[in-house]
Amino acid sequence: MKESIQYKIFKVFNTIILLLIVFLTLYPFINVVAQSFSSEAYINSGKVSLFPRGFNVETYKTVIKDTMFWTNYKNTVIYTVVGTAISMVLTTMFAYALSKKRLIGRRPLTLFAVFTMFFNGGLIPNYVLINSLGMANTMWAIVLPGAISIYNMLIMKSFFENMPDELEEAASIDGLNQYGILLKIILPLSKAVIATMILFYAVAYWNSWFSAFLYLDQKELFPVTIYLRNMIAGATSGMNSGATSADNLTQIAANIKSVTMVLTILPILTIYPFVQKYFVTGVMLGSVK
Template sequence: MKESMSYKIFKTCNAVFLLCIVFITLYPFLNVVAQSFSSEAYINSGKVNLIPKGFNIDTYKTVVKDNMFWTNYKNTVVYTLVGTAISMFLSTIFAYALSKKRLMGRKFLTMFAVFTMFFNGGLIPNYVLINSLGFSNSMWALVIPGAISIYNMLIMKSFFENMPEELEEAAAIDGLSTYGILFRIILPLSKAVMATMVLFYAVGHWNSWFPAFLYLDQKEKFPVTIYLRNMIAAATGGTSAGATSADNLTQISANIKSVTMVLTILPILTIYPFVQKYFVSGIMLGSVKG
């Protein structure tokens, strides 16, 4: 069919509008990347926009040459994988149980879970609890206390509630147990919401630094976020273990924030394209019911 003039104008305006949104969204990130490769003089004078000026990689060299950086980076990968696996397992079985209307005490458990979104024990009681459980200075202090995100669990619960009950009834007639139905029928049909939740949990664990700051004492167990935080503090404070000269230290202090942002977000940017196609559908399908 031949397109009308008004429809062509609409498509043109829509394309221009979306391109503007893309530019507004990408500009801050591209600016940060450009600053991470620019020299100290251009950064301090505010002349760096989208293209690096005075190309310089001293800060990158300082960071990647430090063995502690790679140790902490490995720790972050381990914490993210283990934490995401634990969070997905607990959230899935909790959400699936709450999605069943036949569950005794279902409303109470749901309200109890929602209550924890608004109230918690506080920093000091949490710290005392972690120490009393023997989790202090271990990975479990980072992955266990916040293992379940109630927001994510509620999205999964709504998604499971929208699954046809006939599927489970047919599987039960064929002899599958409750766990068999969940792992062999429900989860294979829930790839969209599962991929979305994996992304949410992985990003949360990857960017987390405050629990590690509280509960970890040994540098060898720090995640990379703590390493980069300490490097920012050292550079802005005037000392740095990686800097070998005053000029090098000045360069590091000028663009350390940009470098740390790039190094932190790079793995997430690598993973995101593989789960992006599930992202919107997972959120929309899980938000049909409250």
């Protein structure tokens, strides 16, 4: 079928607009990467845009030698893995139960869950609760309070509701109970939404810093986001490390934020391509009835 001139013009303009959007989206990150490899003079004078100026890796060397950075990095990995695992188990079970119309009290439970999206106890009651439960200065203060995202749960609930009832009926006839149906029938058919939820939770835990800032006092328990926050606030741990000399303090001060941002975001950029194919499919299947 021959394309009309109007359609060809539309494709050209559409391509240009999309490329412009991509450039505007990527520019801040490219600029951060460029600054992380640039020298202090060019950064302070505002001459760094898309490419490094005065190539310098001194700050990378200093941060990598900082043992506290790697301790906090390890904490972030642990919090993300454990938190995502707990969240997926609880969210999947809650969503699957609420997706069953025969569940007694289904509507009140759903309304109760939705209610928590708009109202909560407040910062001080939450802080008092975490302390009274003995979870302060532990991993559980990070991974348990936000273990279930109601938004994610509703997406999974809608996804499960779209599953044909005949699948469960056939499985029941074959002798499977509810747990068997969920594990052997439903979950294998839900890879798209599961991968999407894992990405949502993992990114949320990886980027989270306020819970750690609120409930953790020991530096050895901080996630890497607190390390980054302290850099931005001026508590430059990398500059204070023993490996840092007075000659390169100004260089480190100039791009310590950029270097730490790059090192922090790398794992997410590495994982995302493997789950990207499920991302749009999972969200759309769970949100369109």
